[in-house]
Amino acid sequence: MRIVLAAAAGLAAMLLFLLGFSFYQAWAQEKTLYETADSALFAQLAQAADEMAAEISQKRVDDAQKAVEEAIARGLQTRLEKYSDELLLLVNPWNEVPENYVALLSTVEDGYLIDRRCADALMAMVNACREAGNLPVICSAYRTHEYQEELYQNKIKRLVAAGTAPWDAPQVAARSVAIPGTSEHQLGLAVDIIDENYVNLDQYQQYTNVQKWLMANCSDYGFILRYPNGSSDITGIIFEPWHYRYVGVSTAKAVEASGLTFEEYLQTLE
Ligand SMILES: [Zn+2]
Known part of the structure; x- marks a missing residue:
């Protein structure tokens, strides 16, 4: 009887132990699972936080860059408006007609179009020149961009036909017919005037009565001879004793008095 009791007690103790052990094992397994899950989750959260921080700092950099670009664009726009308002817009081989430039035009004689701010001045000048006995x-x-393109391509063709090497022709052409996008004629503020007695666009045009009169009087009407003799290194264009640019009377007088090219004169205003 005692043996049976002892055996039963032993069996019960063993069962209890096994039960306890299996509970412990289950608990320990779950604990490990939790810990693994926690560290994975933690790593995930840490990565997300890093990414968010990187995103925020990148956004700050982008915003700062954007602010700078916007300030520059605003500055350029203001300058464009100011210079356009003041008729001082510079267009030459190194300064293209601004992309957003809109020429507001009026028709003058023979259907020619010109910036409406100088249409009256142009006709006053041409008529005064006629009254002085000349034939301007x-x-x-x-000129539209397309028309300038046509003129430029024609010039290249003529040069090649006359013996200029085809690979040199575009550059040579650009000295007398501006590369499209860089012609003052696209602004509507430039005009070519010749003498009916001598219609060639070459340096001898300067000796005609029309040019003599215009060179002496154009500033009274707000025009300057834009490409004077010996200034092509600065203007990028050959001597053109027929091309007049409207800048307004006060600027025309100031440019004339300074003896500078328009490019140099604008630099004195910087
Ligand atoms: Zn011209």
């Missing part, structure tokens, strides 16, 4: 003829005024 407007031969070019406002």
Whole structure:
């Protein structure tokens, strides 16, 4: 009887132990699972936080960059508006007609178009030149980009036909017919005037009565001879004793008095 009791007690103790052990094992397994899950989750959260921080700092950099770009664009726009308002917009081989430039035009004689701010001044100048006994003829005024392109391509063809090497022709052409996008005629503020008695666009045009009169009087009407003799290194364009640019009377007088090219004169205003 005692043996049976002892055996039963032993069996019960063993069962209890086994039960306890299996509970412990289950608990320990779950604990490990939790710990693994926690560290994985933690790593995930840490990575997300890092990414968010990187995103925020990148956004700060982007915002700062954007602010700078916007300030520059605003500055350029203001400058464009100011210079456009003041008729001082510089267009030459190194300064293209601004992309958003809109020429507001008026028709003058023979259907030529010109910036409406100088249409009256142009006709006053041409008429005064006639009253002085001369025969001025407007031969070019406002040009569209497409028309400038046509003129430029024609010039290249003529040069090649006359013996200029095809690979040199575009550059040579650009000295007398501006590369499209860089012609003052696209602004509507430039006009070519020749003498009916001598219609060639070459340096001898300067000796005609029309040019003599215009060179002496154009500033009274707000025009300057834009490409004077010996200034092509600065203007990028050959001597053109027929191309007049409207800048307004006060600027025309100031440019004339300074003896500078328009490019140099603008630099004195910087
Ligand atoms: Zn011209």
